[in-house]
Amino acid sequence: MNLRDIAFKNLLRRKAKALFVLAGLAIGVSTVVALISFVDAMTENINHKLEKYGANILIVPKTENLSLTYGGLSLGGVSFEMQEIREQDLIKIRSIKNAANVAGLGPMVFGVVNVENHRVLLAGVDFEANWILKPWWKIDGTIPGENGVVLGSETAAVLGLNQGSPVTIKGRQLIVSGVLKPTGSQDDQLIFMPLKTAQAVLNKEGLVSMAEVAALCKDCPIDAMVKQISDVVPGAKVMAIQQVVKGRMEALAQFKKFSYGVSIVVLLVGSLVVLVTMMGSVRERTEEIGIFRAIGFRKSHVFKIVLLEAGFISAAAGILGYITGFALTKGAMHFFSESGGASIQPSLELVGGALALAVLVGLMASVYPAYLASRMDPNQALNAI
Amino acid sequence: MSYIRAENLSKQYGSSDAAVMALHNMDFTVESGEFVSIMGESGAGKSTLLSIVGAMNPPSSGKFVVDGIDVYRLGSEKRTDFRREFIGFVFQSFHLVPYLTVVENVMLPLTTVKVSKKRKRVLAEEALDQVALAGKEDRLPSQISGGEKERVAIARAIVNDPPVILADEPTGNLDSTTTHEIMGLFQRLNQEGATILMVTHSQDCAAYAKRILRVSDGRLVEKDI
Numbered sequence: 001m002n003l004r005d006i007a008f009k010n011l012l013r014r015k016a017k018a019l020f021v022l023a024g025l026a027i028g029v030s031t032v033v034a035l036i037s038f039v040d041a042m043t044e045n046i047n048h049k050l051e052k053y054g055a056n057i058l059i060v061p062k063t064e065n066l067s068l069t070y071g072g073l074s075l076g077g078v079s080f081e082m083q084e085i086r087e088q089d090l091i092k093i094r095s096i097k098n099a100a101n102v103a104g105l106g107p108m109v110f111g112v113v114n115v116e117n118h119r120v121l122l123a124g125v126d127f128e129a130n131w132i133l134k135p136w137w138k139i140d141g142t143i144p145g146e147n148g149v150v151l152g153s154e155t156a157a158v159l160g161l162n163q164g165s166p167v168t169i170k171g172r173q174l175i176v177s178g179v180l181k182p183t184g185s186q187d188d189q190l191i192f193m194p195l196k197t198a199q200a201v202l203n204k205e206g207l208v209s210m211a212e213v214a215a216l217c218k219d220c221p222i223d224a225m226v227k228q229i230s231d232v233v234p235g236a237k238v239m240a241i242q243q244v245v246k247g248r249m250e251a252l253a254q255f256k257k258f259s260y261g262v263s264i265v266v267l268l269v270g271s272l273v274v275l276v277t278m279m280g281s282v283r284e285r286t287e288e289i290g291i292f293r294a295i296g297f298r299k300s301h302v303f304k305i306v307l308l309e310a311g312f313i314s315a316a317a318g319i320l321g322y323i324t325g326f327a328l329t330k331g332a333m334h335f336f337s338e339s340g341g342a343s344i345q346p347s348l349e350l351v352g353g354a355l356a357l358a359v360l361v362g363l364m365a366s367v368y369p370a371y372l373a374s375r376m377d378p379n380q381a382l383n384a385i
Numbered sequence: 386m387s388y389i390r391a392e393n394l395s396k397q398y399g400s401s402d403a404a405v406m407a408l409h410n411m412d413f414t415v416e417s418g419e420f421v422s423i424m425g426e427s428g429a430g431k432s433t434l435l436s437i438v439g440a441m442n443p444p445s446s447g448k449f450v451v452d453g454i455d456v457y458r459l460g461s462e463k464r465t466d467f468r469r470e471f472i473g474f475v476f477q478s479f480h481l482v483p484y485l486t487v488v489e490n491v492m493l494p495l496t497t498v499k500v501s502k503k504r505k506r507v508l509a510e511e512a513l514d515q516v517a518l519a520g521k522e523d524r525l526p527s528q529i530s531g532g533e534k535e536r537v538a539i540a541r542a543i544v545n546d547p548p549v550i551l552a553d554e555p556t557g558n559l560d561s562t563t564t565h566e567i568m569g570l571f572q573r574l575n576q577e578g579a580t581i582l583m584v585t586h587s588q589d590c591a592a593y594a595k596r597i598l599r600v601s602d603g604r605l606v607e608k609d610i
């Protein structure tokens with residue numbers, strides 16, 4: 001028999017009170033767990049979606065000229081004369097600090113060619129990288145080999161070419177391996193071919209006109225990545241397509257702040273439940289505490305008994321709160337995630353956090369009742385019965 | 386020198402106009418191994434005296450010494466330790482902890498003592514054996530009779546072998562047969578060496594003691610039978 005036994009047995013006797021404290025704390029902890037898990041899962045979900053949005057960083061050659069195009073309408077001044085980027089410089093992007101956040105890197109080379117008496121913009125691309133950078137692309141046909149091309153939908157219509165049609169570009173015999181389904185973008189008016197082939201056709205071996213980067217920015221600020229890329233590709237201008245990433249991340253950050261606020265309020269309410277219930281419990285136990293003190297329990301022993309009770313119940317609330325919060329998040333993700341349930345995995349870190357949080361809140365809320373209990377005068381306590 | 390010495394003990398509750406003198410300049414001594422009854426009418430000051438003797442209620446003035454220790458010169462926590470080591474309490478309404486079994490109630494004074502759980506259990510079972518309650522260790526207080534509760538309370542008072550046992554109306558809630566059994570038990574404990582101070586209304590119970598202190602209006606009016 002020790003202080004732990006007394007605390008535990010008292011909890012078993014006062015089941016209703018113990019359950020009330022347990023429920024109060026567990027609701028608080030489960031809310032915090034649910035909100036944190038939900039925010040994490042949503043961040044994951046948004047990041048996953050951001051990948052689908054494709055490139056969010058553009059690398060273009062430095063130029064003094066201002067662009068004279070808007071919404072696909074060109075008013076001249078397109079700076080094809082500007083310096084190209086060296087392909088080998090782009091390799092350095094794989095060694096930047098946040099290289100792990102680079103999901104895809106797509107160098108492109110552009111040039112104007114004559115095809116079937118039409119001037120057409122030819123783009124050399126890395127088709128592998130394009131699946132990440134332009135996941136919305138759908139090709140009627142196949143990805144072109146070394147001597148193949150893919151036509152934008154409008155280009156195919158204007159040139160009257162289909163999959164399998166032969167086409168000659170700068171004296172080079174090529175085959176149309178596929179036609180891009182309409183994208184609603186400038187891509188519909190281009191001819192695409194593998195980067196190496198395009199560089200050869202355009203006499204731009206080792207050079208690229210621009211590059212697109214898909215950056216996963218869950219753990220990194222996109223601005224930092226832009227800076228890091230600028231440092232390794234000095235001849236280029238690196239720009240973030242800010243609105244996509246920032247807009248989403250800012251919305252999430254706002255929700256995070258809101259969820260922290262809600263968590264604090266719910267935890268405060270939970271701690272008040274603990275405080276009030278423990279106060280009531282201490283008052284009810286005047287006789288018992290009087291006996292303890294009379295027969296030689298020090299103030300610290302009584303203090304410890306009350307805190308042990310709070311500790312036991314808080315730990316149970318921590319575990320219960322985690323399980324409930326996790327289940328709530330699972331359920332919520334079905335409603336809030338468009339894909340019908342982003343993956344959410346149990347986290348040991350969060351279990352530990354929930355346990356620590358519950359015990360901390362439970363103990364803090366019980367300090368005052370424990371203090372009152374320990375200060376009880378044995379003579380007064382026993383006379384008051 | 387006497388084992389217990391009360392010198393000029395006074396206790397006042399409240400102050401100025403509302404002041405009530407519960408004890409007036411009380412002097413008495415108790416020798417080691419004595420069995421002393423404290424008698425008096427309701428409100429005479431018996432319980433106040435017992436609480437002072439129990440190291441739970443500091444007197445307004447005077448000195449209370451046990452085994453050479455000036456009890457009220459000890460700090461609050463030291464006085465708690467003193468109670469644990471020197472005094473076994475038998476309360477009027479048993480004051481058993483309802484959610485602890487009989488043996489656990491008896492073990493209570495040992496809770497904070499650095500002894501193994503097994504040893505505590507052995508000591509508690511020995512104490513229960515002394516009060517003829519062997520076999521009822523695992524019952525709850527609600528599952529035993531009034532007389533048995535009193536025996537549990539006595540077992541709890543003697544489990545750590547304190548030199549002094551204080552009993553406050555120990556038979557107040559018992560029938561006459563049980564009363565005599567309990568008083569016989571006190572007598573036996575006294576014969577085994579315990580110093581016993583017992584507050585009682587009953588002349589019959591007081592007769593078991595070797596000496597009676599009579600209290601009236603907070604004053605000691607008679608020190609011997």
